Amino acid sequence: MYKYLLSLLFSIGLVISPSTSFAINGGPDDAYHIIKSFDKDWLIYNENADRYEPFIDKLQSRTEAHTVFIDLQQYKPFDLLVKSEGTKGYLFVNGQMYSTLKANEWQVIALKNFTGEEIQVSFLGSGNIQKKHLFIGSKANEGIVSEGIARDNLISMKHRISLPFGNSFVIIITLLFLYATVLSGTNPKAFGEYFSVNDLFVTKIRDTKFLISKPLNRINQAFVVLLSITTGLLFVILAGKGLYLFNNPFGLNTDSGSGKFLFAFVLVSLGSYVLYILKYIFLMVMSQLFGIKKSLNIHYFKNIQFMLITFLVLVMVLYIWYVQIPPGETFDSTLIYYILLGCYMLRSVLSYFSILKSSGIQSLYLIAYLCVVEILPIVLGLRLAF
Known part of the structure; x- marks a missing residue:
């Protein structure tokens, strides 16, 4: 499975090269x-x-x-x-x-x-x-020619439209591809488990599996870093077409240079990593309060696994959408809102069945728990983002 994923990421890198100069x-x-x-x-x-x-x-x-x-x-x-x-x-x-x-x-x-x-x-x-x-x-039929080149020459130099976001995207997707390649080479078994779509929808799993039993070990944290990088890339793609989440904290606009986009990407990635660690701590505290601590590791692993696959798919879909939108137009914020809402709600449903099948907790009690640790953060997060 992971070999196909790497091939897909590489294909994105090839696709984006010519797409940065469309008009x-x-x-x-x-x-x-x-x-x-x-x-x-x-x-x-x-x-x-x-x-x-x-x-x-x-x-x-x-x-x-x-x-x-x-x-x-x-x-x-x-x-x-x-x-x-x-x-x-x-x-x-x-x-x-x-x-x-x-x-x-x-x-x-x-x-x-x-x-x-x-x-x-x-x-x-x-x-x-x-x-x-x-x-x-x-x-459309006129070129901006440098002073040193005659117009009747076979080759004329035309003005190239600067697309700083496109340059930023090439750098970030290259970083993502290299990091994913290193992960697949050093931890092929873990890579295959995280990106297995079949395993994603398996709800009855053992909490004694290595990746699940030690959520804060080095291997699992390496995949949390990959998820953080993907989250930062999603933020930058949306900002590159004028959809600024969280009230545009970095002051980005469609004319911002590559450096500003990269700076935003780095900060969002770091912030995302911190939030994913805090999510584990939050789940740990709430699972103790609800008396279902044995489901903690399964819940967290399913969250990270689901978001990794979902966000990588969203990166591909949004970039294809990005290159189709004419200059001056932005992503449909309402549609993006409902796409993200749907993804997070699907994650909550997956968490429900995974915990239910693995722990045997009462359904109503589990729903109350998920309302606190899943639904409430989703509602607040999307409200702040949009």
């Missing part, structure tokens, strides 16, 4: 490669605080003026694509009226016409933010 067409007649979308970057001016604050659609739906700041050093070679849908609008640059936007017509503005390091672009029009479109793009 989506848009703008007038879909003739532009969209490099940057500002759909999620709108700001509004707070007169009381005398500052710009992030626009929140549900709270500020009547606001008619929306603003973004554009880094000219990064985007100067490209064009600004603007459209007001349904009604006419007005475009302001650095606080001054720049142009009137006709309804449903694209306006293309060359960013090289502006000076300075940054410009402030304000869009006045409909209060419905969904009807305002602001992109940075490059003409």
Whole structure:
């Protein structure tokens, strides 16, 4: 089983290599490669605080003026694509009226016409933010050629769109693959047990098995580390497409550099490892209070085994989904919420049958125990995350 898993991880590494340079067409007649979308970057001016604050659609739906700041050093070679849908609008640059936007017509503005390091672009029009479109793009049939290369040469050098998250993903998935390879080589039997789908759904198991009887030994902790790395990768994949869990504690955005994504990955992985250890301590305390301590090791092992397999599958599914989403759009947070909720509830059901078959505890008593150690943490965790 573990050989197939390693092959699958290696396949992911091959798949992601070309996927970091894809582009989506848009703008007038879909003739532009969209490099940057500002759909999620709108700001509004707070007169009381005398500052710009992030626009929140549900709270500020009547606001008619929306603003973004554009880094000219990064985007100067490209064009600004603007459209007001349904009604006419007005475009302001650095606080001054720049142009009137006709309804449903694209306006293309060359960013090289502006000076300075940054410009402030304000869009006045409909209060419905969904009807305002602001992109940075490059003409699909034009290349940005370096000064030292003639256009009639056989080879021309085109601007490569920077995708820092893609670079981070390559580094992290490589780390995950190498670590999994080391684990499979040094502990092949344990690796096979943890990643056996057949064993996962076997509920009647002995707590005297080596992996189950010693949950805090070196081998088991090595797999907890693997789960922590996978958890960190999940967090970063979601953040790479604008879905920031736990109120975005690292200040990530779609323009964050690779270093910032890697920093978030490291901290989330470390934090996850600590939480998985605290989960064992929590289970130990609660199992003593409920008088079912003999089920502790089985419960913890099943938790780690289930989450390892589930999170690795989610990593693959979410990355495939990631590369299909156009720039400027994010993961569907509601769908992600229910996917995670479903995974955790399935884990609780698996824990129920594993403990019931292995300990012979009364069903109602076991349900009360699982409500405390499984359901309550799941509800609180997802509520905080989303």
